[in-house]
Amino acid sequence: MTHDKGPRDDRWYFSLMAPNTKGDKFAWLDPTSIYINGKAYHDLLDDLCADLDTDEIDVVAGLDAMGFVLAAGIAARIGRGFLPIRKAGKLCVDTDSSTMTNYSGKTQNMEMRLPAFAPGTRVLLVDQWVETGGTMQGAVQLVEQQKGVVAGMVAVVIEDNDATAEYRRRYKCVTAIQPGTEWQRQANAQYLESFKTYKPEMAFPV
Ligand SMILES: O=P(O)(O)OC[C@H]1O[C@H](OP(=O)(O)OP(=O)(O)O)[C@H](O)[C@@H]1O
Numbered sequence: 569m570t571h572d573k574g575p576r577d578d579r580w581y582f583s584l585m586a587p588n589t590k591g592d593k594f595a596w597l598d599p600t601s602i603y604i605n606g607k608a609y610h611d612l613l614d615d616l617c618a619d620l621d622t623d624e625i626d627v628v629a630g631l632d633a634m635g636f637v638l639a640a641g642i643a644a645r646i647g648r649g650f651l652p653i654r655k656a657g658k659l660c661v662d663t664d665s666s667t668m669t670n671y672s673g674k675t676q677n678m679e680m681r682l683p684a685f686a687p688g689t690r691v692l693l694v695d696q697w698v699e700t701g702g703t704m705q706g707a708v709q710l711v712e713q714q715k716g717v718v719a720g721m722v723a724v725v726i727e728d729n730d731a732t733a734e735y736r737r738r739y740k741c742v743t744a745i746q747p748g749t750e751w752q753r754q755a756n757a758q759y760l761e762s763f764k765t766y767k768p769e770m771a772f773p774v
């Protein structure tokens with residue numbers, strides 16, 4: 569996809585991501601502070617869309633819950649529909665389900681409406697963050713159960729580990745934090761230098 573904003577290598581909005589203040593039972597950081605600020609949220613969406621090959625995507629699937637925020641934004645920008653992949657027990661129609669274990673060690677079921685698309689449909693999987701890759705695995709399974717094709721994966725970051733290395737080998741992965749960068753190194757270490765100067769006010773809408 570083309571874009572008209574010139575080089576997009578500063579990714580200034582990463583420093584708006586908030587550190588965990590609640591302890592081990594929660595994710596180590598909160599990217600949702602980016603979404604509060606219009607310029608940050610739209611620059612993030614622009615950066616993600618700039619690296620997508622839209623001709624290869626039939627529908628954009630968002631993973632419950634925060635994946636919806638990015639997936640719907642991307643779907644609107646690239647002119648595709650939005651398919652929710654939900655945590656179990658929410659959809660009031662027939663569903664397929666899969667089981668996954670995420671970064672918290674919790675095992676959960678995920679559901680997708682049945683049927684959601686015709687065989688061969690190319691589905692872009694979008695989540696907010698990929699840590700262990702467990703949640704993405706549940707989504708891949710749901711798409712493949714209905715004979716869809718995973719058209720790629722999108723997230724703010726995909727942390728580096730064996731499972732995510734396999735995703736990078738198999739699928740086109742588009743992330744705002746780019747592999748091999750200092751930001752990626754800090755994300756893998758689950759501590760950002762920007763936490764030292766982070767203030768919630770930095771993300772306030774202006
Ligand atoms: O790669 P994994 O280890 O599976 O972790 C990634 C998942 O964890 C987070 O969601 P979470 O379920 O915490 O919350 P949400 O409902 O707020 O999206 C994140 O948005 C991914 O969906």
Ligand SMILES: Nc1ncnc2[nH]cnc12
Binds near residue numbers: 597599671696697
């Ligand atoms: N939102 C998030 N932030 C950081 N690590 C995560 N792991 C899973 N979700 C995460």
